[in-house]
Amino acid sequence: MPYISYDKKEISFKIVYYGPGMSGKTTNLMYIHNSLAENLRGELVSLDTEEERTLFFDFFPLELGQIAGYDVKFNLYTIPGQIYYEASRKLMLEGADGVVFVADSNPLRFDRNITSYEMMLDNLASYHIDAEQFPIVLQYNKRDFPDAIERGSLEKVLEIQVPSLEAVATSGEGVMETIRTISKMIIEGFEL
Amino acid sequence: MKDYFIKEKVDPIISGLCRDIKPITILLITKQGTVISEAGDTKSINTTAMAALTAGMFSATREVAKMVGEQQFSILLQQGEKRHIHISLVTEDAMMIIVFEDYRRIGMVRVEAKKAGTRLIDIAMAEKAKDTDAAFAAHHPSTSTNTNENQDARNKDGKISTPEFKEYALNLIDQIFVTKT
Ligand SMILES: Nc1nc2c(ncn2[C@@H]2O[C@H](COP(=O)(O)OP(=O)(O)OP(=O)(O)O)[C@@H](O)[C@H]2O)c(=O)[nH]1
Ligand SMILES: [Mg+2]
Numbered sequence: 001m002p003y004i005s006y007d008k009k010e011i012s013f014k015i016v017y018y019g020p021g022m023s024g025k026t027t028n029l030m031y032i033h034n035s036l037a038e039n040l041r042g043e044l045v046s047l048d049t050e051e052e053r054t055l056f057f058d059f060f061p062l063e064l065g066q067i068a069g070y071d072v073k074f075n076l077y078t079i080p081g082q083i084y085y086e087a088s089r090k091l092m093l094e095g096a097d098g099v100v101f102v103a104d105s106n107p108l109r110f111d112r113n114i115t116s117y118e119m120m121l122d123n124l125a126s127y128h129i130d131a132e133q134f135p136i137v138l139q140y141n142k143r144d145f146p147d148a149i150e151r152g153s154l155e156k157v158l159e160i161q162v163p164s165l166e167a168v169a170t171s172g173e174g175v176m177e178t179i180r181t182i183s184k185m186i187i188e189g190f191e192l
Numbered sequence: 193m194k195d196y197f198i199k200e201k202v203d204p205i206i207s208g209l210c211r212d213i214k215p216i217t218i219l220l221i222t223k224q225g226t227v228i229s230e231a232g233d234t235k236s237i238n239t240t241a242m243a244a245l246t247a248g249m250f251s252a253t254r255e256v257a258k259m260v261g262e263q264q265f266s267i268l269l270q271q272g273e274k275r276h277i278h279i280s281l282v283t284e285d286a287m288m289i290i291v292f293e294d295y296r297r298i299g300m301v302r303v304e305a306k307k308a309g310t311r312l313i314d315i316a317m318a319e320k321a322k323d324t325d326a327a328f329a330a331h332h333p334s335t336s337t338n339t340n341e342n343q344d345a346r347n348k349d350g351k352i353s354t355p356e357f358k359e360y361a362l363n364l365i366d367q368i369f370v371t372k373t
Contacts, residue, residue: 003195003222003224003226004195005195005199005228006195007195007197007198007199007200008195008199008228010226012224012226014224032369035369035370035371035372036368040368042238042240042241043238043240043241045241045244045245047245047248056248056252057248059225059241059244059245061240061244062368064361064364064365064368065364065368067357067360067361067364068356068357068360072361072364075224075225075226075244087252087255088252091248091251091252091255092248094223094251095223095224172371172372175371176369176370176371177371179369180365180366180369183365183369184362184365187358187361187362187365188358188362190354190357190358190361191354192353192354192357
């Protein structure tokens with residue numbers, strides 16, 4: 001549920017980038033941050049380890065603009081993908097309005113994508129979110145891998161149907177399309 | 193989540209607290225990490241980032257609390273060389289951050305934060321009650337004897353129609369999220 005203040009005239013949505021370790025979540029966020037006009041974006045905060053692995057989260061707020069006198073904002077977060085950060089990962093999903101699942105197209109990481117997606121479903125369920133009614137976009141990242149996994153293969157195993165996109169986050173390919181898709185899904189499902 | 197902290201009622205409490213304890217900065221933030229109200233020096237500190245980080249810190253602490261059999265630690269104190277931070281849970285959804293310099297004032301900070309917290313809870317509770325009344329009135333039109341004035345005004349000037357909102361928002365999304373070429 002978005003945060004709405006009738007009084008401050010503000011509506012903010014939370015978008016979370018979820019996925020296994022090293023799949024490219026932080027890279028997505030950094031690319032978006034770099035692409036936005038300066039007046040629209042707040043500072044990017046990264047809580048990471050010395051090896052630049054996300055420890056808790058990356059975050060930045062962005063101003064969509066004014067609509068009917070309301071300041072509409074998106075708060076973008078990534079989660080730490082590494083297995084042992086499960087507790088912090090779950091926390092970041094609290095209050096989320098939509099999720100981008102960043103999958104790693106490296107065939108060696110196929111199973112990690114599956115495990116991570118299943119964890120995400122568990123995490124969502126713990127907040128009483130019905131994943132089937134919830135905005136989720138599946139991004140097949142690292143499409144530059146020569147033997148990248150087939151698009152659609154994760155959905156098959158997971159028995160899910162969600163919109164999917166291909167991306168190479170390091171070059172920015174597909175990154176803006178992804179954020180556009182999830183934002184639109186969130187807005188479409190929003191009731192004032 | 194809906195915000196029950198009406199700014200015009202909350203701001204005086206926060207700025208009053210600021211006058212009383214003379215800290216560097218005070219922020220009232222939501223559990224999601226948005227700033228509800230702020231007072232003191234808010235220029236030299238990135239309050240948006242601070243709110244997001246503190247909210248994260250607090251939720252992490254809540255999990256740690258559970259591990260040792262506590263529901264939540266209601267106060268977090270971070271002691272630095274020159275500056276210190278006192279963070280207290282106001283309601284389940286909101287917390288107050290006080291950045292101050294003179295550590296000898298900690299007792300006062302604690303007491304005054306608690307007092308202000310109680311007043312903030314009262315405000316939130318009152319708003320919530322109004323909301324419940326309004327929702328009740330909406331569902332039971334025949335019994336709505338005392339329609340709330342405040343609620344009326346808010347609906348009149350604050351209302352946006354959903355289809356219109358969506359159209360504008362979708363438009364902005366297309367404009368903003370473009371790949372630079
Ligand atoms: N070849 C290739 N490398 C990528 C792509 N996207 C990200 N990477 C690289 O993968 C590594 C991990 O990227 P991050 O964005 O830090 O991954 P993350 O998902 O945030 O990882 P955690 O924070 O540990 O969960 C970095 O070295 C990136 O440069 C891609 O599309 N193709
Ligand atoms: Mg990361």
